[in-house]
Amino acid sequence: xxxxxxxxxEEEAAAIFEPPAWDERYSGAEKIWSGNPNxxxxxxxxxxxxxxxxxxxxxxxxxVIWLARQGWRVTGADFSANGLARAARHAEEAGVAxxxxxxxxxARAFTADGRSYDxxxxxxxxxxxxxxxxxxxxxxxxxxxxGHLLVVGHAPHEAxxxxxxxQSRAMFVAEDLLxxxxxxxxxxxxxxxxxxxxxxxxTVDIHDSTLFARRTS
Numbered sequence: 063x064x065x066x067x068x069x070x071x072e073e074e075a076a077a078i079f080e081p082p083a084w085d086e087r088y089s090g091a092e093k094i095w096s097g098n099p100n101x102x103x104x105x106x107x108x109x110x111x112x113x114x115x116x117x118x119x120x121x122x123x124x125x126v127i128w129l130a131r132q133g134w135r136v137t138g139a140d141f142s143a144n145g146l147a148r149a150a151r152h153a154e155e156a157g158v159a160x161x162x163x164x165x166x167x168x169a170r171a172f173t174a175d176g177r178s179y180d181x182x183x184x185x186x187x188x189x190x191x192x193x194x195x196x197x198x199x200x201x202x203x204x205x206x207x208x209g210h211l212l213v214v215g216h217a218p219h220e221a222x223x224x225x226x227x228x229q230s231r232a233m234f235v236a237e238d239l240l241x242x243x244x245x246x247x248x249x250x251x252x253x254x255x256x257x258x259x260x261x262x263x264x265t266v267d268i269h270d271s272t273l274f275a276r277r278t279s
Contacts, residue, residue: 088144099129100186101257103125103183107181110181113135113180113209115129116181117129118139118167118172119139119140119184121149125185131156138153139169141166141169142166169189169197172197178205180209181212186215186216188233188234194213194234199244202243202277205247207278211243211276214271215271236251237252238271243275246279247275248278249275250276254272
């Protein structure tokens with residue numbers, strides 16, 4: 063989700079959902095994100111036994127690197143080639159390149175293709191017009207029996223009032239994603255979790271929509 067401080071036209075907003083916008087965003091020299099793992103990932107995964115993991119929408123690789131440091135073998139997936147290249151460099155610098163690999167794929171067209179993972183995660187993917195339900199269904203297809211799925215996104219909030227209508231519609235609460243869970247999944251966490259963030263010098267309280275589920279068979 064873009065952090066632009068001005069109101070976007072619908073045409074500008076539509077472009078944000080596509081790879082070229084993110085390739086451009088990742089083409090500069092500076093980091094876009096903090097490099098720290100997302101807090102809900104740490105909260106839910108810290109107690110799991112490390113195995114194989116897939117992080118879809120991995121961006122610069124902060125979550126991938128954190129998981130690798132915890133002992134996971136991690137595949138970072140993103141639709142931005144520039145983002146993946148940057149993530150691979152960060153993994154090399156962090157000393158975990160041997161525990162990571164990379165996959166260029168658009169979450170909206172993602173299919174497991176026979177691959178399965180003990181953990182599948184996605185943070186702050188916001189495809190337009192409620193598309194995250196279908197993405198959740200696609201991600202669930204990559205979870206191994208007994209494995210876990212963690213999907214986190216922005217809940218609608220007044221802090222995002224500058225966003226376009228399509229961007230606002232892309233946000234969700236955790237309950238919205240439940241139709242995307244197959245029958246052999248048990249929902250363990252379905253909630254909006256408060257978090258304080260500072261953007262452009264302004265501190266606001268937002269909520270992370272958090273769905274954490276386990277495949278039972």
